[in-house]
Amino acid sequence: MTATVSARGLNHRYGSLRALEAIDLEVGAGEVLAIAGPSGCGKSTLLELIGGLAVQSEGKIEVAHQESRSGRLRGCAWMPQRDCLLPWYSALDNAALALLNQGRSKLEARTDAAERFEHFGLTGFEQARPDELSGGMRQRVAFIRTLLSGKPVLLLDEPLAALDAITRGELQEWLAPVLAESGDTVLLVTHDVEEAIYLADRVAVLSPRPGRIVATVEGARGTSGSRDEVVSSPDFNRRREELLHLLRTGEEPTA
Amino acid sequence: MRLKTWLPPLLVVLALVGLWQLAAASGFMADALGLEEFLVPSPSEIADVLWQDRDLILDNAGTTLVEIVAGFGLALLCGLSVGVALRSSDLVRRAGYPLVVASQTIPVIVIAPVLVVWFGYGIWPKLLVIALICFFPIAVNTLDGLRQTDPEAVKMMRSLDGSRLCIFRRIEVPTALPSIFTGARIAAAVAVIGAVFGEWAGSDKGLGHLILQDNAQLMTARMFASVFVLSLIAIVLYALIGLLERVVVRWR
Numbered sequence: 001m002t003a004t005v006s007a008r009g010l011n012h013r014y015g016s017l018r019a020l021e022a023i024d025l026e027v028g029a030g031e032v033l034a035i036a037g038p039s040g041c042g043k044s045t046l047l048e049l050i051g052g053l054a055v056q057s058e059g060k061i062e063v064a065h066q067e068s069r070s071g072r073l074r075g076c077a078w079m080p081q082r083d084c085l086l087p088w089y090s091a092l093d094n095a096a097l098a099l100l101n102q103g104r105s106k107l108e109a110r111t112d113a114a115e116r117f118e119h120f121g122l123t124g125f126e127q128a129r130p131d132e133l134s135g136g137m138r139q140r141v142a143f144i145r146t147l148l149s150g151k152p153v154l155l156l157d158e159p160l161a162a163l164d165a166i167t168r169g170e171l172q173e174w175l176a177p178v179l180a181e182s183g184d185t186v187l188l189v190t191h192d193v194e195e196a197i198y199l200a201d202r203v204a205v206l207s208p209r210p211g212r213i214v215a216t217v218e219g220a221r222g223t224s225g226s227r228d229e230v231v232s233s234p235d236f237n238r239r240r241e242e243l244l245h246l247l248r249t250g251e252e253p254t255a
Numbered sequence: 256m257r258l259k260t261w262l263p264p265l266l267v268v269l270a271l272v273g274l275w276q277l278a279a280a281s282g283f284m285a286d287a288l289g290l291e292e293f294l295v296p297s298p299s300e301i302a303d304v305l306w307q308d309r310d311l312i313l314d315n316a317g318t319t320l321v322e323i324v325a326g327f328g329l330a331l332l333c334g335l336s337v338g339v340a341l342r343s344s345d346l347v348r349r350a351g352y353p354l355v356v357a358s359q360t361i362p363v364i365v366i367a368p369v370l371v372v373w374f375g376y377g378i379w380p381k382l383l384v385i386a387l388i389c390f391f392p393i394a395v396n397t398l399d400g401l402r403q404t405d406p407e408a409v410k411m412m413r414s415l416d417g418s419r420l421c422i423f424r425r426i427e428v429p430t431a432l433p434s435i436f437t438g439a440r441i442a443a444a445v446a447v448i449g450a451v452f453g454e455w456a457g458s459d460k461g462l463g464h465l466i467l468q469d470n471a472q473l474m475t476a477r478m479f480a481s482v483f484v485l486s487l488i489a490i491v492l493y494a495l496i497g498l499l500e501r502v503v504v505r506w507r
Binding site for chain 2 (some may be wrong): 100204
């Protein structure tokens with residue numbers, strides 16, 4: 001199942017505070033779009049608007065060509081910045097949450113989730129409580145929870161921001177093929193320049209508040225080789241410089 | 256570890272009882288208060304009465320225990336319902352919260368005789384007095400607990416097809432449980448006071464009734480024995496709820 005996401009003339013205000021301004025956005029089916037920008041520029045707000053978790057002040061959003069807000073909720077699975085694992089459930093039940101919400105039986109939901117645990121290297125931690133898991137494992141459980149919802153659009157809000165640099169690199173390398181395999185359309189909010197380029201087809205750069213899309217940079221998704229090889233290539237370096245320049249100045253570099 | 260937990264409070268209690276024993280048995284306490292010695296019983300005399308009149312005291316304690324358990328149950332039912340209802344919408348909370356607070360300002364000693372006039376000498380007035388006292392900590396703690404719900408987790412649930420009921424069951428109730436248990440423990444401790452007030456207003460049985468009778472006959476040792484049993488009931492109830500909490504709220 002694939003779906004496109006489009007936003008037209010999006011404006012959002014919190015009272016008199018302008019959070020987002022004139023956002024136009026197209027994400028193709030199966031595409032990974034990273035959204036980068038300085039803190040407080042409205043990245044997370046943009047994600048919540050697209051997911052139907054908040055309502056924009058002005059403009060139009062379509063997910064899989066459906067405009068209604070409930071349609072967006074149906075189409076998008078949102079993974080919050082904090083993993084929001086529920087301490088009263090085991091890791092497995094946390095991962096199976098969407099299936100349980102959809103009315104599947106406990107046994108069925110757990111069987112499905114257990115398969116992903118095996119696939120994602122979490123075997124043996126099914127019954128662990130969230131506080132017994134490492135940061136990287138928690139994020140993987142939260143990601144399985146999002147994936148198992150079966151929704152065609154994944155909204156990932158800084159999924160790796162809370163991790164240390166080494167774990168973050170490892171999980172980026174883990175996430176890339178997982179996203180390729182799922183075929184889902186992904187919007188990934190991040191302030192990590194390397195992560196944005198490495199995981200995404202395109203990177204949209206937002207300006208400081210009120211957030212506007214300043215430019216879009218090519219990502220390196222699908223480049224063959226290990227993560228270390230990819231991020232140390234001259235091509236990757238050029239994109240990183242370009243992106244950093246955009247983030248610092250809010251302008252395209254002059255050649 | 257267990258010894259370290261239990262030993263200090265035990266030593267304090269033993270020391271206080273020992274002091275009381277010395278002061279009462281030597282006649283020092285009665286002298287200091289300017290009273291006859293039989294009016295100032297020592298712990299050993301109280302223990303003696305407790306043993307000799309055990310049938311009478313246990314019989315009355317049974318009546319009081321039934322009142323406490325039933326009244327506490329009623330308070331739990333009402334407190335949880337009202338807590339959940341107040342959480343259901345802002346309008347309900349603003350409209351209802353002052354009433355919940357007002358319920359706590361009702362002087363129970365005054366209302367108890369009125370309840371006896373309305374409902375007679377049976378169990379109902381006692382039950383209502385206990386429920387009135389216990390209701391407040393349960394309702395307020397339920398509401399407070401529910402309000403600690405993480406809004407991010409609720410958004411996550413909504414985005415993962417969580418219905419209002421799913422969010423209530425899987426997020427809000429578990430979040431509120433520790434707070435609800437706190438309310439229940441406070442309620443258990445004050446339920447005993449409610450039972451005594453209820454019985455004082457009009458009854459023919461129960462520890463409160465016995466205390467009133469013994470007071471009229473200056474049987475102070477047996478009054479203290481009844482108070483001791485009442486405290487014991489409160490402590491056991493409190494401990495049972497604590498135990499239940501540890502079983503139910505395992506993630507803490």
